[in-house]
Amino acid sequence: MHRRELMRLMAAGAGAAAFGGTFARTAFAAEEKCLLPAKSDTPMVSWKKKDGPYKIALSNSYIGNTWRTEMVQIAKAYTELPDVKPHIASFQVSSSGNDVNAQIAQINQMILSGVDAIVIDAATPTGLNSVIDQAVDNGILVVSFDSLVTTKKAVIVNEDNYEMGKKWADFIVEKMGDSGNVLMVRGVAGTFVDEERTRAAKEVFGKHKGIKTTEVYGDWDDGTAQKVTANALAAGTKFNGVWCQGGDTGVIRAFQQAGAAIPPIAGEAENGFRKLAAKLKFPMLSIGQSPALSALSIKAAIAILQGQKVPQSISVPLPTATTDTLKAGVNYFPDLSDSFFTPINIVQCGLKFDIQTILKQKV
Amino acid sequence: MIFRRYKTSLVAIVALILLLAYYWYKQPLILSPFGLRTLANQGTTLALAALAQLIVVLTGGVDLSVGAIVGLTNCVAATYMGTGPASVIGVVILTLAVGTVAGMINGLFVAYGRIQPIIVTLATLYVYSGIALLIRPQPGGAVPDFYAHALTSAWGYLPYAFVVVLAVALLIWTPIMRTRLGTAIYAVGDNPGGAHMSAINVNRTLIAAYALGGFFAACAGLFLTAQTTSGDANVGTTYTLNSVAAVVFGGALLGGGRGVALGPIVAAYFISIIISVLFASGVSPFYQSIFQGGILIVVLVFGNAWTLRARNWLAVLRS
Numbered sequence: 001m002h003r004r005e006l007m008r009l010m011a012a013g014a015g016a017a018a019f020g021g022t023f024a025r026t027a028f029a030a031e032e033k034c035l036l037p038a039k040s041d042t043p044m045v046s047w048k049k050k051d052g053p054y055k056i057a058l059s060n061s062y063i064g065n066t067w068r069t070e071m072v073q074i075a076k077a078y079t080e081l082p083d084v085k086p087h088i089a090s091f092q093v094s095s096s097g098n099d100v101n102a103q104i105a106q107i108n109q110m111i112l113s114g115v116d117a118i119v120i121d122a123a124t125p126t127g128l129n130s131v132i133d134q135a136v137d138n139g140i141l142v143v144s145f146d147s148l149v150t151t152k153k154a155v156i157v158n159e160d161n162y163e164m165g166k167k168w169a170d171f172i173v174e175k176m177g178d179s180g181n182v183l184m185v186r187g188v189a190g191t192f193v194d195e196e197r198t199r200a201a202k203e204v205f206g207k208h209k210g211i212k213t214t215e216v217y218g219d220w221d222d223g224t225a226q227k228v229t230a231n232a233l234a235a236g237t238k239f240n241g242v243w244c245q246g247g248d249t250g251v252i253r254a255f256q257q258a259g260a261a262i263p264p265i266a267g268e269a270e271n272g273f274r275k276l277a278a279k280l281k282f283p284m285l286s287i288g289q290s291p292a293l294s295a296l297s298i299k300a301a302i303a304i305l306q307g308q309k310v311p312q313s314i315s316v317p318l319p320t321a322t323t324d325t326l327k328a329g330v331n332y333f334p335d336l337s338d339s340f341f342t343p344i345n346i347v348q349c350g351l352k353f354d355i356q357t358i359l360k361q362k363v
Numbered sequence: 364m365i366f367r368r369y370k371t372s373l374v375a376i377v378a379l380i381l382l383l384a385y386y387w388y389k390q391p392l393i394l395s396p397f398g399l400r401t402l403a404n405q406g407t408t409l410a411l412a413a414l415a416q417l418i419v420v421l422t423g424g425v426d427l428s429v430g431a432i433v434g435l436t437n438c439v440a441a442t443y444m445g446t447g448p449a450s451v452i453g454v455v456i457l458t459l460a461v462g463t464v465a466g467m468i469n470g471l472f473v474a475y476g477r478i479q480p481i482i483v484t485l486a487t488l489y490v491y492s493g494i495a496l497l498i499r500p501q502p503g504g505a506v507p508d509f510y511a512h513a514l515t516s517a518w519g520y521l522p523y524a525f526v527v528v529l530a531v532a533l534l535i536w537t538p539i540m541r542t543r544l545g546t547a548i549y550a551v552g553d554n555p556g557g558a559h560m561s562a563i564n565v566n567r568t569l570i571a572a573y574a575l576g577g578f579f580a581a582c583a584g585l586f587l588t589a590q591t592t593s594g595d596a597n598v599g600t601t602y603t604l605n606s607v608a609a610v611v612f613g614g615a616l617l618g619g620g621r622g623v624a625l626g627p628i629v630a631a632y633f634i635s636i637i638i639s640v641l642f643a644s645g646v647s648p649f650y651q652s653i654f655q656g657g658i659l660i661v662v663l664v665f666g667n668a669w670t671l672r673a674r675n676w677l678a679v680l681r682s
Contacts, residue, residue, distance in 0.1 A: 109390075
C-alpha cells in the first residue's frame, strides 16, 4: 500500500516536473468558458497581480453534514493535484460551526497569518461583511461560495438556483406533457434558495393551464420529504410528475410504500436518488449544488491572483444527470451511502476528481 | 484582602495568561495593534453576556434567554439605527431599554410567578427569538461606519473594545454592586430566607437583577452589532451556554451568592480565544470542539486541585 502510494506520488511528481510549465498554463486556459458572469451587467473585478505560490485559507462554518464534509475533502484534494500544487504555498481549513463570532475570529486569524486569499462558506449572509471588508483592505482576496455573503467586495461563486428550478420544471413539462398533477416538494420555508427555485418553477408551470401543482415542504431532508409525500399521496391525488428540491430518496420511498407508480422526477443530486433511478429506470433529472464549488472557488482565487479579470459574481455550470446518462462510479456510487452528494466534478471547469482520493482526505 | 476577594478569578486569569503565551508563541503577530484589536473584539460580546449571566446567577438563578436578548437587541439596533448621530444615540438608548424590559419580564415571572428561573428563561428564549425574527426575518440591516469604528477600532495598541468592557465593568457594574441593591443581590442568592428576614425585599431585588441582566445582554447585543455591522435573529444562540460556562469558569457559584465580575470577564476572553488558538496550531476542525471542551474541563480540574490537599473535607464543602 505504502509502496504503491509512494510510486504514484513519484510518478505524479515526475509528471509535474516534466510538464509543470505547460500543465499550469493549460489548467487555467479552460476558465474562459468556466468563470461566467451571473448576470449580463455583472462587473468584472481584477486584483493586483501577485507572484505565486499563494497562501490560501478556507473558512467554513457548519460542518456535520455530508455535503460540507465532501466540500472540505474536495478542497483539500484539489490543492494536492499535481497541476495545482505548484501554485499553492500553504492551504489551511477551519470550521467554526454556525457561530458568527467564531467565524469572524477565524477570518481575523487568517488575516493575521498573512494569507493571499480566503475562501468562505459563511455562517450568515451579512454578519461577516465587516471582517471581509477588513480583509480586502489588508490586500487579501475573498471568495464566497455556497452560503453566500452580501458584500460586493467578495467575489461570489455559486450555482444559479433560479436556473436550477426552471430546468427541473422544464423537464417535468417535457416528460409529462402540458397537463397533469405535479407534486412540488419544496425546501426550508423562508430561505433564499427555496424562494428562487420555486419562483422559477411556478413561472414554467403557470404557462400551462392543464398543470395543477400541490406544494409541500420537505426541508431538503429525506425523512421529512418522505413523510410529507406520503401525506400527499394518502390524499388520493395521482401525481404525473414530481418537482423536488431535496430529500428525493425519501420521496421515491414514499411512492414505493404507497404502491404508486413512480412518475418522472426532477430533483437534487443525492446518491440515493440516482441509485434508485438507475435501478427502477423512471425518468429522472438530477441537478445539484456541487461540493466541488470549494475547489472552483480556490481555482478562481488563483486565477485572480495571477492577474486574470473575472466577473464579481460567477455562475457555475449546473452539473446535470438524467436516467440515460447515469454511470456507476462516475456520477453515482452504488457502494456509497444515500446521503452522499454525487456532483463531485464540474467538468466544464476542468474539475474532475477520483472518488477514492476524495474519501481518503482527512477533514 | 483584595487578593482574597478575587481568589475565585485566579484560575481564569492564569489560564488566560498561559493561553495567550502559547498563542503568542504560535502567532507572534497577536501583539501587533491589529492582533490586539482582534483579540479584544473576539471576546467582548461574550464578556458582556457573561456579566448579564453573572448578575442572574448571583441571585441563584440562571438566564437561558441571554443569547436571545443578544440576538433581539442586535436586530433592533441593526434595523433601526439609521445614519445620523442623533438617530444612533436614540436607537442605542432604545436598544438598551428593550434589553432591560426583556430582562425585567423574566424577573417578574420569577419573582411573582414563583416559577423556576430555568423554565421562565427557556420560555422567554423562544419568545424573544420569535420577536427578533419578526423584526428581521432575514439577516441584514446596517449601521453607520462611525458607530462600528467607535466600538471595534483601536487607538494604537489600545483597542476600544477593552475600553468598552472596562467602562461597563467599572462605571456600571461596580457602582451598582456597591449600593444596597448589590448587597441585596448577593444576600438573596446566598440565603433568600435570611435576606427576607433581614428586611430585604426579595422580589424587588430579583426583578432588578434580571432587568440589569437584560441591560448587560443589550450591551453585548450593541457590541455585536458594531462587530458584524448587521442584524441576524439567530446570531445570539451560542452566547447562552457560553456565558454560563464563563460565569462558572470565572469562579461564581451556580447556587448563587458568590462571584465577582473579574473572573467571568477573563473567562469569556479565554473561551472566545481558544478557537483561534486551535486554528493557529493547526488542529483539524473535527477535533476543535473536542479540544475546546476538553481544555475547559482540564483547566477547571486543575483549578480545583487544591482540594486534594485540604486537611478537612468540610473546608472543601464550605468553600
